[in-house]
Amino acid sequence: MKLEEAKKRVHALKEEIQVHNRAYYELDRPTISDAEYDLLVRELVALETAFPELVTPDSPSQRVGGKPLEGFKAVRHREPLLSLGNAFSGEDLLSFHHRVTQAVGGDKVEYVVEFKIDGLTVALSYQNSLLVTGATRGDGEVGEDITQNLKTIATVPLQLNSPVAVLEVRGEAFMPKKAFLRLNEDREEAGAPVFANPRNAAAGSLRQLDPKVAASRQLQVFVYDILYLDGASIDTHGEALKYLEQQGFLVNQERFCSGDMEQVISYIRHWSEKRHELPYEIDGMVLKVNDLSQRRELGATSKAPRWAIAYKFPAEQARTRVTDIMVRV
Numbered sequence: 001m002k003l004e005e006a007k008k009r010v011h012a013l014k015e016e017i018q019v020h021n022r023a024y025y026e027l028d029r030p031t032i033s034d035a036e037y038d039l040l041v042r043e044l045v046a047l048e049t050a051f052p053e054l055v056t057p058d059s060p061s062q063r064v065g066g067k068p069l070e071g072f073k074a075v076r077h078r079e080p081l082l083s084l085g086n087a088f089s090g091e092d093l094l095s096f097h098h099r100v101t102q103a104v105g106g107d108k109v110e111y112v113v114e115f116k117i118d119g120l121t122v123a124l125s126y127q128n129s130l131l132v133t134g135a136t137r138g139d140g141e142v143g144e145d146i147t148q149n150l151k152t153i154a155t156v157p158l159q160l161n162s163p164v165a166v167l168e169v170r171g172e173a174f175m176p177k178k179a180f181l182r183l184n185e186d187r188e189e190a191g192a193p194v195f196a197n198p199r200n201a202a203a204g205s206l207r208q209l210d211p212k213v214a215a216s217r218q219l220q221v222f223v224y225d226i227l228y229l230d231g232a233s234i235d236t237h238g239e240a241l242k243y244l245e246q247q248g249f250l251v252n253q254e255r256f257c258s259g260d261m262e263q264v265i266s267y268i269r270h271w272s273e274k275r276h277e278l279p280y281e282i283d284g285m286v287l288k289v290n291d292l293s294q295r296r297e298l299g300a301t302s303k304a305p306r307w308a309i310a311y312k313f314p315a316e317q318a319r320t321r322v323t324d325i326m327v328r329v
């Protein structure tokens with residue numbers, strides 16, 4: 001096959017693979033069987049091996065990791081990755097709302113309410129629209145470089161859809177419930193220890209030094225926050241989520257925007273009851289101030305932003321806290 005022909009075929013294969021990825025991961029409606037999909041990727045890899053000049057950074061062939069790493073490199077985050085303060089009741093949410101309203105001088109405040117996906121925080125860093133680094137949160141300042149593992153996740157873009165100088169985003173890597181149950185069945189059969197829950201399974205999979213293991217674990221990443229952006233201007237969190245979607249990230253479609261705390265609390269109650277119907281685990285909901293200038297006004301403590309809070313669902317089986325036992329003793 002001549003270069004010109006190979007070029008056309010490689011382009012067609014990449015287009016087709018991209019269509020199947022979107023159908024499979026975002027619309028949850030697979031369009032071809034896994035076997036047929038693998039054939040497409042194998043043909044692409046073969047052509048790129050024969051014509052290395054046809055390899056591009058966004059090619060699906062760039063997702064299959066290399067050999068296992070010796071260990072993970074440290075990655076210092078550009079901005080510290082903070083954690084969320086917690087609310088456990090309606091009253092906690094109302095006092096959060098009161099604090100926020102006070103701090104913005106009584107102005108109207110609108111919130112975006114999202115699922116709190118029960119997974120592992122990851123930070124993805126892009127330069128000139130290409131994925132450069134993917135890292136765990138670590139201690140918030142320094143995380144582990146797990147780029148090779150994150151590249152194996154089809155919903156993590158290797159190249160963004162439109163030009164941007166620097167974009168750093170935060171997301172949650174997770175393992176869907178179906179994949180978790182299947183993995184534990186396989187491990188049980190193989191006599192390997194099973195994972196306690198999907199979050200541990202996702203964390204264990206991303207901490208694998210061999211990217212082929214991570215690639216086999218059907219992980220996904222919902223992206224929910226822009227940590228740093230040089231190349232576009234955005235005024236609200238709602239716009240940020242739309243921007244992330246346009247750039248090719250998987251962004252959760254289920255979210256609610258309102259300034260009325262009654263509506264916010266009933267929306268949270270709705271999902272507290274319905275969450276078992278979701279194909280992935282959530283351990284609460286996250287309430288975030290929508291207006292980015294109000295976020296700047298509110299700022300953050302050394303540990304948590306003042307413009308967001310996590311409402312934690314009551315755990316199914318109330319775990320006995322050590323303090324309770326201590327008190328009894």
Ligand SMILES: NC(=O)c1cc2c(=O)c3cc(F)ccc3oc2nc1N
Nearest residue numbers: 082083084114115116117172224286
């Ligand atoms: N698990 C999640 O689905 C989720 C987690 C966070 C955070 O941890 C988080 C931490 C911050 F400092 C600021 C915003 C955040 O927004 C978040 N939004 C989410 N949807």
